[in-house]
Amino acid sequence: MPSFLKPNLLAMRGYTPGEQPQVGEVIKLNTNENPYPPSPQVIEAIKAALTGDRLRKYPDPLGLRFRETAGRVLGVPPECILIGNGSDEVLTLITRAIVPEGGLVAAPMPSYLLYRTLAEQQGARCAEFPFRNWRVHPEDVPAGAHLTFIPNPNSPTGTWMDPNALLEWPTPLVIDEAYVDFTAGHALSLLQKSERILITRTLSKSYSLAGMRFGFALGRADVIEQLYKLKDSYNCDVLSQAAATAAMEDQAYMRARVQQILATRDRMERELAALGFQLLPSQANFVWCQRHDRSVQPIYQFLKERGILVRYMNYAGYGEGLRISVGLEEHIDRLFEELRRLV
Amino acid sequence: MPSFLKPNLLAMRGYTPGEQPQVGEVIKLNTNENPYPPSPQVIEAIKAALTGDRLRKYPDPLGLRFRETAGRVLGVPPECILIGNGSDEVLTLITRAIVPEGGLVAAPMPSYLLYRTLAEQQGARCAEFPFRNWRVHPEDVPAGAHLTFIPNPNSPTGTWMDPNALLEWPTPLVIDEAYVDFTAGHALSLLQKSERILITRTLSKSYSLAGMRFGFALGRADVIEQLYKLKDSYNCDVLSQAAATAAMEDQAYMRARVQQILATRDRMERELAALGFQLLPSQANFVWCQRHDRSVQPIYQFLKERGILVRYMNYAGYGEGLRISVGLEEHIDRLFEELRRLV
Secondary structure, X not given: OOOOOOHHHHHOOOOOOOOOOOOOOOEEEOOOOOOOOOOHHHHHHHHHHOOHHHHHOOOOOXXXXXXXXXXXXXXXXXXXXXXXXXXXXXXXXXXXXXXXXXXXXXXXXXXXXXXXXXXXXXXXXEEEEEOEOOEOOHHHOOOOOOEEEEEOOOOOOXXXXXXXXXXXXXXXXXXXXXXXXXXXXXXXXXXXXXXOEEEEEEOOOOOOOHHHOOEEEEOOHHHHHHHHOOOOOOOOOHHHHHHHHHXXXXXXXXXXXXXXXXXXXXXXXXXXXXXXXXXXXOOOOEEEEEOOOOOOHHHHHHHHHOOEEEEEEEEOOOEEEEEEEOOOHHHHHHHHHHHHHHO | OOOOOOHHXXXXXXXXXXXXXXXXXXEEEOOOOOOOOOOHHHHHHHHHHOOHHHHHOOOOOOOXXXXXXXXXXXXXXHXXXXXXXXXXXXXXXXXXXXXXXXXXXXXXXXXXXXXXXXXXXXXXXXXXXXXEOOEOOHHHOOOOOOEEEEEOOXXXXXXXXXXXXXXXXXXXEEEEOOOHHHOOOOOHHHOOOOOOXXXXXXXXXXXXXXHHXXXXXXXXXXXXXXXXXXXXXXXXXXXXXXXHHHHHHOHHHHHHHXXXXXXXHHHHHHHHHHOOOEEOOOXXXXXXXXXXXXXXXXXXXXXXXOOEEEEEEEEOOOEEEEEEEOOOHHHHHHHHHHHHHHO
C-alpha cells in the first residue's frame, strides 16, 4: 500500500456505483435513470453550444445563466444556487466545507450509501440512525454529529416526509432532493428560515441528464458564497451548462415525463404486490420491494441473466430488497414476463 | 459569517480565475487557451454521442475507453491513468489524498497560484520556495511538507527543467505537465522509478478543450487505484469522455496546431523584446514579459480597454509581469498594433 496516502483513504472501501454496462442490450432498471430522453430543447442547446470556439475556451465559472434560469423557475435568488458536476459533487463540497477530519456525519438507515463514503473520504465517521414510521426524529441523531444527510424522498425506500419537521434539526442539514420532482412537496421554504439547511438537486433523474453531470445546491446566499471558494473554478463544462439551462427552461416537458413515470410506477406497484412482493408506497421514480418468504438475491440474478438489471441492496440491521427503477412500459412488460416465470 | 462552516474555508480568499467574459468581442490572451478549435474528429465524436439515450444514462465511471486510448498514445498502462473533470479536479483529489488538515504543501514561486488555494481548501498551509536558475532544488523544500507541486513547463514563466532532476525529491511530488506538449521533454519515465511521483495532464491547452473539462493523472497503478476511491463516481460526463478520447486519437492534428503556436510564440518573443520587454525563453503556449523601466499594470489596463485581455500578475517577493497567451496571428497583429502606440 502506498504509505504516503492518507490512512482514511487506504482504509476505506470506496463507493460501488450501480452497474453501468457500456455495451450490449440491457434493460437498465438499476440506477434510477429516467427512461425517457431529455427535452429536444436540450439537444438543440447542446448543438448550438457545440462550436470549436466554445469548446476551446473555459466555461463560465459561476454558471450565471443556469442560476438565473433555475432561480426564476424555483423562485430562489441566483445567489442562493451553487452549480455542481452532478449532485454528487455538491454533496462532496458540502461535506468538505463542514466536516473536519475525525468528525462525524449522520444519515438515516436505510438511505443513500454514498453518505458513508463521503464521510470516509473526509477522514470522518458516519453514524446511522433509524427511521421511525419512515420519518426521522431529531432525538435520534447521534451526539456530536457535524452534519446530517436526509434524502427526501428517500432511496431505496421511496418514502417521503413533510420537510417542515426538519426545521429545528440539531445539526447542519442537507436535504437531498434528488427525487423531489416525483412527489408533491419540497423544502425550499425552509431556506429562508434556517442558515444551517442546504438542499441538493440533480438534473440526472427528472430531467433525464445523468450522462451530462449537473446538480446544484440551494442555501442562504452567504453560505453559497463560501461554497464557491471550495469548488474547482470550472467544475461545470460549457455543454453541461447549456444542457442544464435548457432542461430547466422546459418545465412542461419534464412534468409530462414525470406523469408518465408516475403512471408506470402505479402499475409496477400493483403488479409487484400481486406477485407477493412487499412494497412501500413510492414517492420517487423507483419501487422498493422485499419478500418475507424468500431471498430476493436469486431474483436479481435471474433477471440479470435475462438482460434486466435491477438493484439488489442489503442493509445490515434492516434487510434486503430490490430497488427497481421505473422504465418504459415495454421494458416493464419484459420485467413482469420474467418475474411471472419465477414467483 | 456562517459559523458551522470550517474555519479554513471562512478564512481563505478563494482562487480568482482569469477573466472569462461571456459576451462581447474580446481578443482573449489571458488564460492560455488554444487559439485553434479542437480537431474536427472531436466535434464528430461529440455529435455521435449526443443521443437522448446516452444523455439520460450515467457515463462510464472508470473512463475505460479514454484510458485505453491515452495509455496507447503515451505508452502507459490504462491502470496508471486517473480521469478527472479537468486537471484542476485531479490536483484537488491528489491534495485530499495526501495532505492532512493542518498539513503543509510546497510549491515553487512564482508558479501556478492554484496550489495555495488547494492547500487552503484542505485546511493546510502552502510554503513557497524560490526557483534558482529556473530550476528547483530539493534542499529548498520547506521541512515537513506533505506534498510538492512543480509545474513543468512552469506558469507564468514558461520555463522548463529536465525532470530527471526530480526523481529523488524529498516529498511526494506532483509534476503538473499542463503545458508539456509545447516543449520537448516529459516526465513519464519517472513513474516506473518512484511511486511518490504523480504527473497531471490536461486537455485544455494543447487539445483545445478548456470548455469540456477533462484532465488526468498518471501514476503507479496501486496509487491510481486508491485515488479512484476518492473521486466522485461519475466525475467525467459522457460527452467530455467522447471528446477527450477523440482528441487523444488525433495526435497529428494536435501536433500541427502546436507547431503553429510555436511559430507565433517565436514571433511574439522577437517583437516583444524589440519593444523593450524582458522575456524568459518560453517552453509553453504563452510568454511572460516584464519591464524594468515601468509598471506593466497600465499596459494591461490599456490593452483591456481596447478589447485585448492579457494576464497581469504580481508576485510578492518576485515582481510583476504580463503573461500573454499565444493567439491567432491576426490577434497578435492587433496586440502589437496597440502595444506600439504605448511603448
